[in-house]
Amino acid sequence: MPPTDATLIALVLADDDHDAFSAIVRRHQSAVRGLLRKLTSGDHALADDLAQETFLRAYRRLETFAGAAKLSTWLCQIAYRVFLDERARMKPCAPEEAAPVEPHATALLRHDVERALAHLEDGERAAIALTFGQDMTHEEAAKILGWPLGTLKSTVARGLEKLERKMRPWRSTA
Numbered sequence: 001m002p003p004t005d006a007t008l009i010a011l012v013l014a015d016d017d018h019d020a021f022s023a024i025v026r027r028h029q030s031a032v033r034g035l036l037r038k039l040t041s042g043d044h045a046l047a048d049d050l051a052q053e054t055f056l057r058a059y060r061r062l063e064t065f066a067g068a069a070k071l072s073t074w075l076c077q078i079a080y081r082v083f084l085d086e087r088a089r090m091k092p093c094a095p096e097e098a099a100p101v102e103p104h105a106t107a108l109l110r111h112d113v114e115r116a117l118a119h120l121e122d123g124e125r126a127a128i129a130l131t132f133g134q135d136m137t138h139e140e141a142a143k144i145l146g147w148p149l150g151t152l153k154s155t156v157a158r159g160l161e162k163l164e165r166k167m168r169p170w171r172s173t174a
Contacts, residue, residue, distance in 0.1 A: 005071040012062055021062075025055050028072055031134055032079050038129035039083045041118040050086055054079040069143060076134060077144040080126060087122065116166035124159030131156055 003011075003023070011020035032054055036047035057078050065074055117125050123145070130141035131152075142152035 006067065009062060009065060009071070012059075021059055024058075024071070028075050029055070031072055032075055035076055035129055035134050036079055036083060038117065038133045039080070039122075039126055041125070042114045046086070050079065050082050053082045057082065069140070073136070073140050073144060076130065076136070080130075080144050083126075113163075113167070116163050119166060120159050120162055123155055124162065127152055127155045128159045128163070 003020075005024065005027070008020040008024050011017040012024070029051060033047055033051045036050045036054070037044060040046045040050070054075065058075055061078075065071065117128070120128070126145060127141060130136045130144060131138060134141075136144070138149060138152055138156070141156075142149045145152060147155070
């Protein structure tokens with residue numbers, strides 16, 4: 001049976017066990033990278049850089065993890081803050097209009113969903129990425145974003161409404 005997150009954290013804190021922290025990274029990197037890819041509108045290179053920064057910050061601040069939430073929630077909260085820091089450093093620009101890379105309908109749909117997500121406001125995209133992309137509860141997503149629960153719910157609803165309008169052409173072809 002693999003060690004729990006709590007056991008791995010204890011090993012890192014007690015002995016600076018790099019293997020234990022590597023196990024934490026391996027266990028949670030897909031979720032962190034997936035969230036960051038959604039937040040960066042599919043920019044894989046930027047998302048990977050931000051994921052690396054997320055785990056560096058987590059390592060440096062591991063002693064502050066109180067265990068009140070799941071480790072994955074705490075890591076996603078750090079990832080979101082890393083994303084906000086990066087966004088603040090970057091000059092805002094319009095989303096890129098990329099051509100579909102594959103003619104297959106699933107690839108086209110994925111491409112169109114990514115484009116539709118890019119047109120959302122940052123908060124809407126973050127709320128939807130957490131609740132749907134990371135399969136988090138509204139409570140977990142609100143905690144990560146530092147928002148009241150009602151704000152998270154209304155932001156998700158507003159974002160979904162915008163996505164629905166952008167994706168209407170797919171409904172007629174489905």
